[in-house]
Each structure stands twice: as C-alpha cells, then as structure tokens.
Amino acid sequence: MSTNVNRGKNAEGSQGTASSPGRPFDPARWQARFDELREAHHVPGATLAVLADGEVHELASGVLHRGTxxxxxxxxxxxxxxxxxxxxxxxxxxxxxxxRLDLDARVIDVLPEFATADPQAGERITIRQMLSHTSGLTCDFTHDTGRGDDCLAKYVEAAKGVALDCGPGTGTSYSSVGYNVLGRVVEVLTGQTWDQALQEMLCAPLGLAATVTLPEDVLRFRSAMGHFGEPGRMPDPAPVWNPLPRSAGPYGGVLCATAADVLRLAKLHLDGGVAPDGTRLLSAEAVAAMQRREVDSPDKWTVSADGWGLGWSLYDWEGTPGYGHDGATIGQYGFLRVAPGTGLIIVLLTNGGGARTLYASLFRELLSELGGITMPAPFGPPARPLAVDITPYLGTYRREGVAITVTSRDGQGHLLYEFVDGMAGLAPAIDVNLVPVSPAVFAGEGTGSFAEDWMPVVFATLSDGTPCCYIGMRAAPKIA
Amino acid sequence: MSTNVSWDKDGNWRAEGSWGTANSSNRVFRLAHWQDRLDTLRAAHHVPGAALAVLVGGEIHELAGGVLHRGTGVTATPDSVFHLGSIAKIYTATVVVKLAESGLLDLDAPVRDVIPDFVVADAEASKTITPRQLLSHTSGLSGDFHLDTGRGDDCLEKYVKGCAGLAVDVPPGSAVSYSGSGYSVLGRIVEVVTGKTWDVALQELLCAPAGLAATVTLPEDLLRFRAAMGHFGEPGTDPEPSPLWDLHSRAAGPAAVVCASAPDLVRLAKLHLDGGVAADGTRVLAAETVAAMQRREMDVPDKWTVSADGWGLGWTLYDWEGVPGYGHDGAATGQYSYLRVVPGAGVAIALLTNGGGARPFYAALFRELFAELADVRMPAPFAPPAQAPTVNLAAILGVYKREGVVITVGMRDGSLRMLYEFVDGMKDISPPLDMELAPVTESVFAASGAGPSFAEDYMPVVFSTLADGTPSCSVGMRVAPKVA
Incomplete structure (x- = not known):
C-alpha cells in the first residue's frame, strides 16, 4: 500500500501533481457518469470496481446479454x-x-520438449523473457487442442513449428504463445492443471471466489455474453459465448471474473504481496520485480504501455507511473489500471461496443479526479501536419501469419497488412494510409476493428540491428 | 398428430374415441389459470424456479415462474434452459434409432459389431448385448458406473474401455434394470458410426433438422442462454443453490446431460407425436421408427419409481388407468424434469425445475393438467393401503446383490426391514439405509425411513422373478438378483 496518501485527503510526493486534492469517491455521481458514458459508447453492459481512499467501490450498468x-x-x-x-x-x-523455478532458467530446462521453428534460438529463451514479452515468441498462435486436461501439453507440442517474431532478447514483441508456455511450466512444476493451480495457489488464498476458468464453473454465476456490431450503435449478442479454446487459457482466452476480484488481485500487488487476511502470497521482492521495467515498449499506444515488467504493462501518465493490463476476448473487453502513488485501482469489464473509447473517457475522468493523474492524449497525428520521409521504411516485413508491405504513392506512405499462411482468412487485409505522428511513428487511418480511430504503426530497430515494424505491439522484422 | 381431437380457431376442442370424456367440447387452454396453478404449486412445494410447456391442439403454450438461481436472482423465463438429466436418454435413443433407420446400425446385432473391443465383466454378455437391449434397459449392465474420463472429445471412448470390469446385474434380456452406463455405451456407438462426437452428432442429426435451437450439451454452449442452477435443501424449506452446476462427468452425457428449454423439449415430443416430422415439415424419423420406439420391449414390475409400466426404445411407457402414454423423468444435480406424452389426446407436457419438492410439484400439477386436457387420471401416490394385504414373507427374505449394492431383507423386532448397503466401488455414496417395509401387494412393499435424498415419502421395493427364474428385488428401477 502506498504510504504517501492520506486516506480520502491529500496526496504528496512522487504520485503526481504538486497538489492533488484527493476527492472522496462519490458512488451516486460515478454511477450516473458510468451509465451515461456506457450508453454513449454503445457498450451493452459493464462493471466497474474502484479502490479509492482505501475502500472498494463496485458499480454495474446495462445488461449482460441483449438477447436475454x-x-x-x-x-x-x-x-x-x-x-x-x-x-x-x-x-x-x-x-x-x-x-521451484529460476526466472533466468531456460524454458528447456523445465520443459525439455519445448522448441520453436528456429531450434537454436528456442533453446535460449528464458522464463523472464516470456514474462516480459522479450522472448521473440510470436503472439497469435491460437490452436485448439481440445477440452481435456492435456490441452496445454498438446499446445506446447503443436507450437514447435511456430516461427519467432525476432531473436530472444532482441526486442519486445507481445506474445501470448509465451504465456501458454508459462502455463504449461506451472502445470509441470505443480503436477496440476493450470486451472487447478490457479485456484489453489491464487484464488483460494486470496479469496477470489468469483474467478473461474471453466464454463461449467461460470454457470454458477451471472455471466456476460460478448456482443458485436458496427461502431456507433448498440451491438448484438455474439453467436457463441466464447470461440477461444481451453488451450488459450493462460494467456487470456477463458478466465472469467468479477471486476472486484480483478481488483483484489491488483491489490495483492499494491499491498506488497500480502492478502487481506495477512497471508503473504508473494515476497515483496517478487512484487517489485514484476513492476520493474524489463524493456521499453516501442508502441506506446496500442495498450497504452510505456514499458513492460514481468507481466505488467507499465504506464507513464505524464510522469506518474502506473501499471496494469488490457484484455480482449472475442466480444468482451477489460481494463485494469493501478496508480501505486495514490493507492488507486480501477477495473472496467465490458461486453462489447465501443469498449475502448468508454475506457478512455471514463478512466481519464477517474484518474484525474481521484488521483490527480493526466492520461496522455488519444493517439493520432498532430494538429499541424508533420513532414516525414517514408523512404527508409519502405519494404516488406514478416512475422508468423502476417505480411506487412509499406509502399509510397506520390510521397504518401501506405501500409498493407495481410494475414497469410496459418492465419490466412482470419480477417480481411488492412489497407491504410500512413500519417506521420513523429519521425518513426505513423497513424494508420481508418482501420476498422483494430482501433476506432487511428492505428499506431511504429518503426524501430531490434538490438541486433534488424529494422522492424510494430503493429499491435507485435514486432515484424524487415525481410525485403 | 392424433386425429381424434379437433380444435377450432378459438382454441375450443372436442375429443372423440377411446381416450376422451363423453363431454369434452368447448374447452380451452386457460393460460392465466395454469400460470396461477404453476405459481401456487411451485411456491407450495418450495421449487425455486420452473418452466412449463404444454402442447395441446397442435399449439405449444409456454409458462415460467420463480428464479433460475436463488443466489443471482435471475428470473425463470419460458426460454430458460434447464439441465434435463436422464431425459437425455430420449435424445440419444432418437439419434441411435435414426442411425438404424439409415442402415448404419443394426439394433439387434451385438454391440461388438460396432465396438470390437467392447468388454464387460461377464464374457458372455460382452458378446451378446445389443443396442436394442441398451435402449430398453434390458442389457443387464449395471447402471451406475460413474467413471470420470475427463472433458475431452475422447471421454466416451475412454469410458467404454473403462467398462471392462463393469458387472452385469442380471442376464441380458431377462429384465428391465435401469442402466445409464448402457446409454454412455450407446453414445459411443453414435460416435463410432458417425465419426463425430456424440455432442456434434446430436446437434447435426437431431437438433438442427428438428429445429431445437435451445438444446445443448456443453456448458460453453449453455452460457448463451438464461440457465438454471440446481438447488438442494431439506424438504419443506426453500433450498439453496448447489455448490456446483453439474456433478456429471462428460462421459455421462448420452445418459444424463442434455440442457434444453421446456418448449424445445415439447418440440422433441411433438416430433414423435407427429410420426417423425418436425414443425417445418422436415422428416427427421420414419413413422415406423417412431412407432418402434413406443412399442413395449418389456414390462416393468416397479410401476412407481418413475411411474413406468413398461419400456420401449428409450421411452418410459405409462398406463394411466388404461390410457397409454410415454415420456421420461430426469434428475441432475438439483434439477428435476418431467416429460409426459398422451398420444391419444395430442398432449405433451414438459416441466423443468431446479430443486425443492419437485416430484410432488410435478405430481400435483400434472394431475390437474392431465385431468383437464386429456381426461387422464394419474394413479394415486405410492403408499401402503389402509388394510395391509397378507404376504408370504418366506418368499422374499434373504440377500440380494447387484454391483455396489447389497440388500438384506429380514425380520427384526417383529417388523419387516430392508438394509440397503453400498459396497465396493459405491461404498462412499451413502451410509447404509435401514428401512421398514410395509406391504402394498404380495410382491410390492413401501419402504419408509430412507431420508429425503432417496424418496420423499415411500420408496417402492418390488420383488419379482427374472426370465430365468431367479428371484430378484428391484429398488430405484435397478434389479438385484437373490444370492442367499
């Protein structure tokens, strides 16, 4: 727990502005604002949990399922x-x-069967790299290995042929595959399924009674259905509750929770690893290590990350540090933000519509009023157009399942993003103009499902000197 | 559709012929009245939530009341989906007979013809048991073999392999002995014949052509709907939500895990009433196949546990004072379902509940519905008569045994008692039940003192003789031969 905030009063010191009058959380006022913004952003239903003044406030709005x-x-x-x-x-x-596990151990020391398409590179990958998205493992290998308890073992086996986005330790590339491998590491070390280990090692001691991973357990609760639709109108219920397979579990395909339970997990970290009943679940060192910056994030916009710790996205709110994570399944979207300096935690869970813009509007107000924190302006090109030469970036970039081609038409940068190979047909190609934001950052214009407004396109160089293009925080090295 | 009932556009109906009353014209389905009865009886019997669908005059009426889950407070609606428990057997049976109709399966050939490595504890039975016997509960396979083979698509294949030690309680073909295990074997037969999981085959071969859009087998699919949670509690009190949604493992699916709305269940019944034709005219089953399912394969000596008079292929057959009917009961982790079809009246009724005194609720509500809509009188509740009949005790005293169960019938302190013990693999199910037996007829006794988990009032205990002459004792539709 942060110590530079007087409960419900004022904040001092490193947390942000020199003088940030801490306002008490007014549930009625925020309920009204929550309802209003949810409706305006066409989100069918949402829940909000806020830790402010040391107290947890829980709000809900709308419906779980527009059909029922x-x-x-x-x-x-x-x-x-x-x-x-x-x-x-x-x-x-x-x-x-x-x-039982060394952060800097190689994955193959724990999982001898682990391999990637490049055997030498795969052998070098460490646990720490997978936690901080620096392993070079790719992100989007969604592979259904069935409903059984052997689903992660089979997934790791099937991932053997999957190419790395970049060499281990050479750059940041957001990797869900890495988290599935971590899930399998948990299984091998505990002798349990990831689901059971999660319940026994985390949910039970922390009192997360409304955090489950299997659909038969979700049935005990009220639960949300995802929705889809065109921007600007209320979306319709998705055809299926969750198209993601059980083998998408450890990286984020199946876990369901209340907003308050997500908040409790964040509060464990805010409280230095101690559960509300006084049980120490994590050492203070482990908690600190998770929040320590492992790497900068070249793409600071897709999930608002300025850098990565071990698991945590690290934020820089105009000088005030924070941590948290975003989440999306097919039709449901979640947002977690922790401002340690002010002891503030905010969790928003939604079931479709303009969830991202709802998050941006609501969190901008909450962070500002409750923590005196200013969120960066939304991503987009500067008001005054910037002249940037696209020539150095022209060419073809490739990562597993994706081909990116940057061309110039009369000096205007242009990007074609295509799903190929195993991901061919996943979605139509994205064809956008690139508008300069800064010398290496461009805003993709009109990109549909990736972003409601502008898609961040970031050019960077890996530590081995290879140029690459970041879209959605995934690195694609230049191949031609 | 039955032809001896006619309805006019206002919902008035007239019935003629064998089933009906002499004067049955100008009646209507009184929706408000039945909603009131549903609400009143549901509350009286402490049933948290219920959905009722009634087919009369070719039309399906939908009602609901209460809540799906006392914890969340979500209300029950007619389109809410409940766990049907053993009514799943009708879905599996319908798919199996459809495969037979297509020539892909011979109901009278050994199971081994489809599953070459099918083995149970009895070598002879392993070779001879047929799909027909499994459908009609006459295979003799012990009924309650709960083997959790996981959540994967290989669960039934593993389950059938795990049946190698499964006992045969009575010789195949000798008696109706209710067997859920047999239905899991049938589910595996569906998989082998179709090359699909039972779940997918059910959707493709039955739900899709029959228009059953609110019928699912996997929890991830149930989450699209309002779904009921089972409840448990002491009789006479409002029960509490079950700690788990379902205790069945996936391998129990073909015997016990189908979830559906009440109107969807009545649509399945209507398909059978209408000779195999779905509402949109699609022929799902041949008329002969439908008739074969309703044809009596064997009589049932225990006419009370699930009200059965006999068994067809899947269907429980009823005899309501001379009026024939078919249907099935289902129970699953605090949810209880009842389906009854009166073919002569063109009536089908599905009641889905999520706990409490579901059985007396069903009995009271169906008694009223049957009397008004089909002129059927349901038998009086099972109980010993005021005047006890004389019985020959020597014929029944002794020890009876089936897989996991030993039943000892004897005299103690001047009264006839039955000790029902769970042994071997089932020893953890419950402590022994010590019950007093009161004679109902010479071979039927009413057991009392079993406790609310087993029977709310009297539990029927039926002594009869198997086809091979062995005396046996039937409790809960499971037959145990006499061993001493």
Missing amino acids: GVGATTDSLFQVGSITKIHTATLVMRLVDSG
Whole structure:
C-alpha cells in the first residue's frame, strides 16, 4: 500500500501533481457518469470496481446479454481476456518465490520438449523473457487442442513449428504463445492443471471466489455474453459465448471474473504481496520485480504501455507511473489500471461496443479526479501536419501469419497488412494510409476493428540491428 | 398428430374415441389459470424456479415462474434452459434409432459389431448385448458406473474401455434394470458410426433438422442462454443453490446431460407425436421408427419409481388407468424434469425445475393438467393401503446383490426391514439405509425411513422373478438378483 496518501485527503510526493486534492469517491455521481458514458459508447453492459481512499467501490450498468435482457450486477462475471496474463505471471512468481523455478532458467530446462521453428534460438529463451514479452515468441498462435486436461501439453507440442517474431532478447514483441508456455511450466512444476493451480495457489488464498476458468464453473454465476456490431450503435449478442479454446487459457482466452476480484488481485500487488487476511502470497521482492521495467515498449499506444515488467504493462501518465493490463476476448473487453502513488485501482469489464473509447473517457475522468493523474492524449497525428520521409521504411516485413508491405504513392506512405499462411482468412487485409505522428511513428487511418480511430504503426530497430515494424505491439522484422 | 381431437380457431376442442370424456367440447387452454396453478404449486412445494410447456391442439403454450438461481436472482423465463438429466436418454435413443433407420446400425446385432473391443465383466454378455437391449434397459449392465474420463472429445471412448470390469446385474434380456452406463455405451456407438462426437452428432442429426435451437450439451454452449442452477435443501424449506452446476462427468452425457428449454423439449415430443416430422415439415424419423420406439420391449414390475409400466426404445411407457402414454423423468444435480406424452389426446407436457419438492410439484400439477386436457387420471401416490394385504414373507427374505449394492431383507423386532448397503466401488455414496417395509401387494412393499435424498415419502421395493427364474428385488428401477 502506498504510504504517501492520506486516506480520502491529500496526496504528496512522487504520485503526481504538486497538489492533488484527493476527492472522496462519490458512488451516486460515478454511477450516473458510468451509465451515461456506457450508453454513449454503445457498450451493452459493464462493471466497474474502484479502490479509492482505501475502500472498494463496485458499480454495474446495462445488461449482460441483449438477447436475454439479464441485468449486469457487480457480482457478474466477464471474460477478462489478457488480464489473465497477470494471474499467470503471479502464479509463476509464486513458484519463483518458493525456489521451484529460476526466472533466468531456460524454458528447456523445465520443459525439455519445448522448441520453436528456429531450434537454436528456442533453446535460449528464458522464463523472464516470456514474462516480459522479450522472448521473440510470436503472439497469435491460437490452436485448439481440445477440452481435456492435456490441452496445454498438446499446445506446447503443436507450437514447435511456430516461427519467432525476432531473436530472444532482441526486442519486445507481445506474445501470448509465451504465456501458454508459462502455463504449461506451472502445470509441470505443480503436477496440476493450470486451472487447478490457479485456484489453489491464487484464488483460494486470496479469496477470489468469483474467478473461474471453466464454463461449467461460470454457470454458477451471472455471466456476460460478448456482443458485436458496427461502431456507433448498440451491438448484438455474439453467436457463441466464447470461440477461444481451453488451450488459450493462460494467456487470456477463458478466465472469467468479477471486476472486484480483478481488483483484489491488483491489490495483492499494491499491498506488497500480502492478502487481506495477512497471508503473504508473494515476497515483496517478487512484487517489485514484476513492476520493474524489463524493456521499453516501442508502441506506446496500442495498450497504452510505456514499458513492460514481468507481466505488467507499465504506464507513464505524464510522469506518474502506473501499471496494469488490457484484455480482449472475442466480444468482451477489460481494463485494469493501478496508480501505486495514490493507492488507486480501477477495473472496467465490458461486453462489447465501443469498449475502448468508454475506457478512455471514463478512466481519464477517474484518474484525474481521484488521483490527480493526466492520461496522455488519444493517439493520432498532430494538429499541424508533420513532414516525414517514408523512404527508409519502405519494404516488406514478416512475422508468423502476417505480411506487412509499406509502399509510397506520390510521397504518401501506405501500409498493407495481410494475414497469410496459418492465419490466412482470419480477417480481411488492412489497407491504410500512413500519417506521420513523429519521425518513426505513423497513424494508420481508418482501420476498422483494430482501433476506432487511428492505428499506431511504429518503426524501430531490434538490438541486433534488424529494422522492424510494430503493429499491435507485435514486432515484424524487415525481410525485403 | 392424433386425429381424434379437433380444435377450432378459438382454441375450443372436442375429443372423440377411446381416450376422451363423453363431454369434452368447448374447452380451452386457460393460460392465466395454469400460470396461477404453476405459481401456487411451485411456491407450495418450495421449487425455486420452473418452466412449463404444454402442447395441446397442435399449439405449444409456454409458462415460467420463480428464479433460475436463488443466489443471482435471475428470473425463470419460458426460454430458460434447464439441465434435463436422464431425459437425455430420449435424445440419444432418437439419434441411435435414426442411425438404424439409415442402415448404419443394426439394433439387434451385438454391440461388438460396432465396438470390437467392447468388454464387460461377464464374457458372455460382452458378446451378446445389443443396442436394442441398451435402449430398453434390458442389457443387464449395471447402471451406475460413474467413471470420470475427463472433458475431452475422447471421454466416451475412454469410458467404454473403462467398462471392462463393469458387472452385469442380471442376464441380458431377462429384465428391465435401469442402466445409464448402457446409454454412455450407446453414445459411443453414435460416435463410432458417425465419426463425430456424440455432442456434434446430436446437434447435426437431431437438433438442427428438428429445429431445437435451445438444446445443448456443453456448458460453453449453455452460457448463451438464461440457465438454471440446481438447488438442494431439506424438504419443506426453500433450498439453496448447489455448490456446483453439474456433478456429471462428460462421459455421462448420452445418459444424463442434455440442457434444453421446456418448449424445445415439447418440440422433441411433438416430433414423435407427429410420426417423425418436425414443425417445418422436415422428416427427421420414419413413422415406423417412431412407432418402434413406443412399442413395449418389456414390462416393468416397479410401476412407481418413475411411474413406468413398461419400456420401449428409450421411452418410459405409462398406463394411466388404461390410457397409454410415454415420456421420461430426469434428475441432475438439483434439477428435476418431467416429460409426459398422451398420444391419444395430442398432449405433451414438459416441466423443468431446479430443486425443492419437485416430484410432488410435478405430481400435483400434472394431475390437474392431465385431468383437464386429456381426461387422464394419474394413479394415486405410492403408499401402503389402509388394510395391509397378507404376504408370504418366506418368499422374499434373504440377500440380494447387484454391483455396489447389497440388500438384506429380514425380520427384526417383529417388523419387516430392508438394509440397503453400498459396497465396493459405491461404498462412499451413502451410509447404509435401514428401512421398514410395509406391504402394498404380495410382491410390492413401501419402504419408509430412507431420508429425503432417496424418496420423499415411500420408496417402492418390488420383488419379482427374472426370465430365468431367479428371484430378484428391484429398488430405484435397478434389479438385484437373490444370492442367499
């Protein structure tokens, strides 16, 4: 728990502005604002949990499912998507704490069967690199290995032929595959399924009674259905509850929780690893290590990350540090933000519509009013057009399943993003103009499902000197 | 569709012929009245939530009341989906007979013809048991073999392999002895014949052509709907939500895990009433196949546990004072379902509940519905008569045994008692039940003192003789031969 905030009063010191009058959380006022913004952004239903003044406030708005009309309540479960990576990372750190796992051990030391398409590179990958998205493992290998308890073992086996985005340790490339491998590491070290280990090592001791991973357990609760639709109108229920397979578990395909339960997990970290009942679940060192910057994030916009720790996205809110994670499944979207300097935690879980813009509007107000924190302006080109020569970036970039081609038409940068090979047909190609934001950052114009406004396109160089293009925080090295 | 009932556009109906009352014209389905009865009886019997669908005059009426889950407070609606428990057997049976109709399966050839490595504890039975026997519960296969073979698509294949030690309680073909295990074997037969999981085959061969859009087998699919949670509690109190949604493992699916809305269940019944034709005219089953399912394969000596008079292929057959019917009961982790079809009246009724006094609720509500809509009188609740009949005790005293169960019938302190013990693999199910037996007829006894988990009032205990002459004792539709 941060110590430079007087409960409900004022904040001093490193947390942000010199003088930030801490306002008490007014539930009625925020409920009204939550309802209003949810409706305006066409989000069918949402829950919000806020830790402010040392107190947890829970709000809900809208419906869980526009077809059944069941109302959203604070005890409703939503799919939290990649926020699950924090659950998995916390489990891994518990194993590190107990001496059963070395952060800098190679994956093959724990999982001899682990391999990648490039055998030499694969052998070098460490646990730490997978936690911080620096392993070079690719992200989007969604592979259904069935409903059985052997799903992760089979997944690791099937991932053997998957190419790395970049060499281990040479750059940041957001990797869900890495988190599935971590999930399998948990299974091998505990002798349990990832689901059981999560329940026994985290949910039970932390009192997360409304955090589950299997659909038969979700049925005990009110639960949200994802929705799809065109921007600007209320979306319709998705055809299926969750198209992601069980083998997408440890990286964020299946975990469902209440907003308050996600908040409790974040509070464990805010409180230095101690559960509300006084049980120490993580050492203070492990908690600190998770928040320590392992690497900068070249793409600071897709999930607002300025850098990565072990699991955590690290934020820089105009000088005020924070950590958290975003999550998305097919039709449900979650957002977790922790401002340690002010002891503030905010969790928003939604079931479709303009979830991202709802998050941006609501969190901008909450962070500002409750923490005196200013979120960066939305991503987009500067008001005054910037002249940047696209020539150095022209060419073809490749990562597993994706081909990116940057061309110039009369000096205007242009980008074609195509799904190929195993991901061919996943979505139509994205064809955008590139508008300069800064010398190496461009805004893709009109990109549909990737971003409601502008898609960040970032050119960077890996530590081995290879130029690469970042889209969605995934690195694609230049091949031609 | 039955032809001896006619309805006019206002919903008035007239019935003629063998089933009906002499004067049955100008009646209607009184929706408000039945909603009131549903609400009143549901509350009286402490049933948290219920959905009711009634087919009369070719039309399906949908009602609901209460909540799906007392913890979340989500209300029950007619399109809410409940766990049907053993009514799943009708779905599996319908798919199996459809495969037979297509020539892909011979109901009278040994199971081994489809599953070459099918083995149970009895070598002879392993070779001879047929799909027909499994469908009609006459295979003799012990009924309650709960083997958790995981959540994967290989669960039934593993389950059937795990049956190698499964006992045969009575010789195949000798008696109806209710067997869920047999239905898991049938599910595996569906998989081998179709090359698909039972779940997928059910969707493709039955749900899709029959228009059953709110019928699912996997929890991830159930989450699209309002779904009921089972409840448990002491009789006479409002029960509490079950700690788990379902205790069945996936391998129990073909015997016990189908979830559906009440109107969807009645649509399945209507398909059978209409000779195999779905509402949109699609022929799902041949008329002969439908008739074969309703044809009596064997009589049932225990006419009370699930009200059965006999068994067809899947269907429980009823005899309501001379009026024939078919249907099935289902129970699953605090959810209880009832389906009854009166073919002569063109009536089908599905009641889905999520706990409490579901059985007396069903009995009270169906008694009223049957009397008004089909002129059927349901038998009185099972109980010993005021005047006890004289019985020959020597014929029944002794020890009876089936897989996991030993039943000892004897005299103690001047009264006839039955000790029902779970042994071997089932020893953890419950402590022994010590019950007093009161005679109902010479061979039927009413057991009392079993406790609310087993029977709310009297539990029927039926003594009969198997086809091979062995005396046996039937409790809960499971037959145990006499061993001493």
